[in-house]
Amino acid sequence: MLREAGMHSVFTEGLGARAARRHEAWLCDRAETLLGDLAERRGPVDLAAGFAEPLAAAMTSRVLLGELSAEEVALLRERTDLALQFCGATAAEQRAGLIDIHRFFTAHARRLAEGPGDHLLKRLAQASAEAGPLDDAALSEIAALLLIAGFPTSSGFLCGAVITLLRHPETLARLHGDPALVPETVEELLRYTPLSTGAAKRMATQDADIDGVPIRAGEVAMVSLEAANHDPNAFEDPDSFLPERQGPGHLGFGHGPNFCPGNRLARSLITAMVLAMARRPGLRLTVEPEEIRWHEGLFFRRPKAIPASW
Numbered sequence: 001m002l003r004e005a006g007m008h009s010v011f012t013e014g015l016g017a018r019a020a021r022r023h024e025a026w027l028c029d030r031a032e033t034l035l036g037d038l039a040e041r042r043g044p045v046d047l048a049a050g051f052a053e054p055l056a057a058a059m060t061s062r063v064l065l066g067e068l069s070a071e072e073v074a075l076l077r078e079r080t081d082l083a084l085q086f087c088g089a090t091a092a093e094q095r096a097g098l099i100d101i102h103r104f105f106t107a108h109a110r111r112l113a114e115g116p117g118d119h120l121l122k123r124l125a126q127a128s129a130e131a132g133p134l135d136d137a138a139l140s141e142i143a144a145l146l147l148i149a150g151f152p153t154s155s156g157f158l159c160g161a162v163i164t165l166l167r168h169p170e171t172l173a174r175l176h177g178d179p180a181l182v183p184e185t186v187e188e189l190l191r192y193t194p195l196s197t198g199a200a201k202r203m204a205t206q207d208a209d210i211d212g213v214p215i216r217a218g219e220v221a222m223v224s225l226e227a228a229n230h231d232p233n234a235f236e237d238p239d240s241f242l243p244e245r246q247g248p249g250h251l252g253f254g255h256g257p258n259f260c261p262g263n264r265l266a267r268s269l270i271t272a273m274v275l276a277m278a279r280r281p282g283l284r285l286t287v288e289p290e291e292i293r294w295h296e297g298l299f300f301r302r303p304k305a306i307p308a309s310w
């Protein structure tokens, strides 16, 4: 839709490397503030509700959609969970979740686009005012896409990455001493930390043979990026978290035509989170990793809480 409307460049400009750089300092500041507020409490904390999730919500407002109130974030979180609940909810319930998201943006996308801030929805709305074709329906559809592609992925991944780091205190200690190790740590987090509980569907456009398995044109193959990221034929000792590892790139953002266009922004967000944790040493899980409870049936996994303390 954006390509036809001549707005693809606005999309990449608002989501790509320059956007990531533009928002980098703000994201770091936000991560610092959230973790600093938790540290001041001097007791047990929940790093999901107090850190990872509000950081992802802040990015969604600031960079993607414009100023959402806390109540709006809570509503959209609940409806997105329902829409992306691939077991435990009926198809009708899932559809109702999606319909509510569309209803919300039908009512609010224009208001968000015209509100304060320099975010992607505003850029798209402004560009369309000059180029023409993005009417209210199209704008609200894009807002829903940005929410579904950007929010549950970011919040689920940040939570998972926080847990990975807490399970590897030696990495956090090294990062505290040498923040230059952050970029390689972010890449290893993207390889090691699973996000999706399902698999991406791909329809073969021609007959193929993958590792001895024939796939005919028109057949659907289920592709698990998580399994690929832990493939022992591609990664040595794949189930160990080794930020210093050399070797092939990961598939944390997919590959090919569907490669995640939000990857630069996501990397800035994860970097902000890692830096904030590295600056405050001594953070540890207060339960065994196996005792962490997860929301069940979500396509993008997310824990119910990450109990921790300093």
Ligand code: HEM
Pocket: 015, 064, 145, 146, 147, 149, 150, 151, 153, 154, 157, 158, 195, 200, 225, 251, 252, 253, 254, 255, 257, 258, 259, 260, 261, 262, 263, 265, 266
């Ligand atoms: C840590 C956060 C994120 C992770 C791990 C992630 C991961 C991914 C992955 C693996 C894919 C490919 C899915 C497939 O092959 O079917 C994807 C696609 C996509 N991502 Fe992300 N993503 C993240 C954040 C974001 C953000 C913040 C946005 C911003 C809106 C975004 C927008 C998209 C879109 C629009 C697609 C679909 C691309 C297409 O099909 O052409 N992602 N993402």
